[in-house]
Amino acid sequence: MDDLLEHAVETATHEHATDAPELRGSSFDYLTQPGTDLAAKAQAFHAWAQTRVSHGVFPYAKRLGGRPGATAELTLLDGQRHAGLNFSSQEYLSLARHPLVCAAAQQAMDRFGVHSAGSTALAGNVEEAAALEAELGELLRTPEVLLFPTGWAAGFGAIKGLVRETDHIVIDQLAHNCLHEGARAATPNIHLHRHLDVDHVERLLKRVRQRDPRNGILVVTEGCFSMDADSPDLRRLQLLAREHGALLMVDVAHDLGCLGPGGTGQLGLQGMLGQVDLVMGSFSKTFASNGGFVASHDPAIKEYLRFYAAPNTFSNALSPVQVAIVRACLAIVRSGEGQQRRDRLMQAIVGLRGALTEQGVTVLGHPSPIVPVMLGPDALARVACREMSQAGLLANVVEYPAVSLNSARLRMQVMADHTPALCQTAARIVADSLQRARVLTGEFH
Ligand SMILES: Cc1ncc(COP(=O)(O)O)c(C=O)c1O
DSSP, X not given: OXXXXXXXXXXHHHHOOTTSGGGSOOGGGGTSOOSSOHHHHHHHHHHHHHHHHHTTOOOOSOEESSOOOSEEEEEOTTSOEEEEEEXXXXXXXXXXXXXXXXXXXXXXXHHHOSOOOSOTTTTOOOHXXXXXXXXXXXXXXXXXXXXXXXXHHHHHHXXXXXXXXXXXXXXXXXXXXXXXXXXXXXXXXXXXXXXXXXXXXXXXXXXXXXXXXXXXEEEEEESSOTTTOOOOOHHHHHHHHHHTTOEEEEEOTTTTTTSSGGGOHHHHHTTOTTOSSEEEEESSSSSSSSOEEEEESOHHHHHHHHHHOHHHXXXXXXXXXXXXXXXXXXXXXXXXXXXXXXXXXXXXXXXXXXXXXXXXXXXXXXXXXXXXXXXESHXXXXXXXXXXXXXXXXXXXXXXXXXXXXXXXXXXXXXXXXXXXXXXXXXXXXXXHHHHHHHHTTOOO
């Protein structure tokens, strides 16, 4: 037992009982509260969050002190600064400071200024945005691409824009918030299917079609799930959708550009490039920007969404600078350098997963830039995350209700600039911090 752990054992009874207020409850408790006073509901949440902040177990709303590199400094809500190995940024190919990307941003600013000044439905798009749509269409072999101001807006907007209240949505229970929110806003006819369970999808599609032969069905899934790092069988899903007169939409936010041949993500890996009805994605992970897109084979869908997907119609377009950044990143993704960056990224992913497993830590899913580490009860996860942060590892914790109860996890996000040595160190800090947290919460016997 090392000195730190020994100290933790000695102080365990004073530090944390798992029923301590800072370790109890979840944000779900404050979602729906009775009463007429709306501000009081926010205040109840705030008081709970502040208790956590004062005990150093509220690992949210941190501020980055510089670029999101392999190492970084974060300022917590209580003002503490933690510097260390950075596994908390969605910067998969490490492009945020690439000279070509920065030069492209500068040139766009010089030429267009910094403001998009309108929605794409009016006059907000610059010519470069049309070029980006075409280039993205080439990569996806799905030519009709519409840009959105964020990935969230693209997911929400595509569903709400296409589906009406008499239509149906069959959706993976673990799909991203933007997809579930879009579904809830579009129709009451939502059919959740068990995570990745294509047989369940088939049963639901059969039942819906038998009962309702007249309305539309949208099947919604992700290429690489953002909390579990796993992927569905896209070929079977697309076949089933076609068989039952449905459309399939796949969110490729976490795999496009950083995985698969030529950066084509799960679509490329599964031999499904250009074969899926609707592909939706985000520029906020691999493409060093904000923004998102929806791609299809049908120009009518593109133009329909331009006018019926409210986050597109009624929100300003991506700024010219953002467009230029994504174009520059996309050019790198499609080049030899992009492949080298993906190779480095995959080496780091495999190295980190291997090192964590060697340390006896449970790693979920398959190799992808998201490496989810199972922590268990929320109380343990909160303390473990604080210990990690103090020990120099910056990574995000995901707790209930974002994941199911008592399956809190550390979501480590890997980037091309993470070296093998850095991944080894990170794995050691995770294992040590988890062990210390077990002691501090009385789970260690
Ligand atoms: C699967 C998935 N879809 C969509 C989004 C939203 O993307 P953006 O950050 O560009 O709004 C995210 C981001 O967290 C995501 O994980």
